[in-house]
Amino acid sequence: MDVPQDLRYTSDHEWARLEDGKVRVGLTDFAQEALGDIVFVQLPSVGDTVVQGGELGEVESTKSVSQVYAPVGGTVVEVNTSLGEQPECINTDAYGEGWLCVIEASAPAEFEELLDAAGYLSLTES
Helix, strand or coil: CCCCCCCEECCCCEEEEEECCEEEEEECHHHHHHHCCEEEEECCCCCCEECCCCEEEEEEECCCEEEEECCCCEEEEEECHHHHCCCCHHHHCCCCCCCCEEEEECCCHHHHHCECHHHHHHHHHC
């Protein structure tokens, strides 16, 4: 299982990367592996307002449908539209091409409250 040290994580298995005050969001390697082959992704729209821990979208796999939650609150400023045609990118490149959206954080301190890599590893091992 890949857990990059430079990211933050939620207990719901989303990752967050801080980029110039904005937060790029995706599903962790642990999550995509547990889900199996991802066949559909429902993403928020640009301009949507999200709250930390609130529903951001959903991911459908051959095994189940799972909700995706916002690691930080704010406004969605970008979505990965290529996932509409290639949702399997989440399986093949969870921390790269498989990203979901970018959020302009309304409370940047929320990012600092997320789990670091060691905390996330501890969560997944229990």
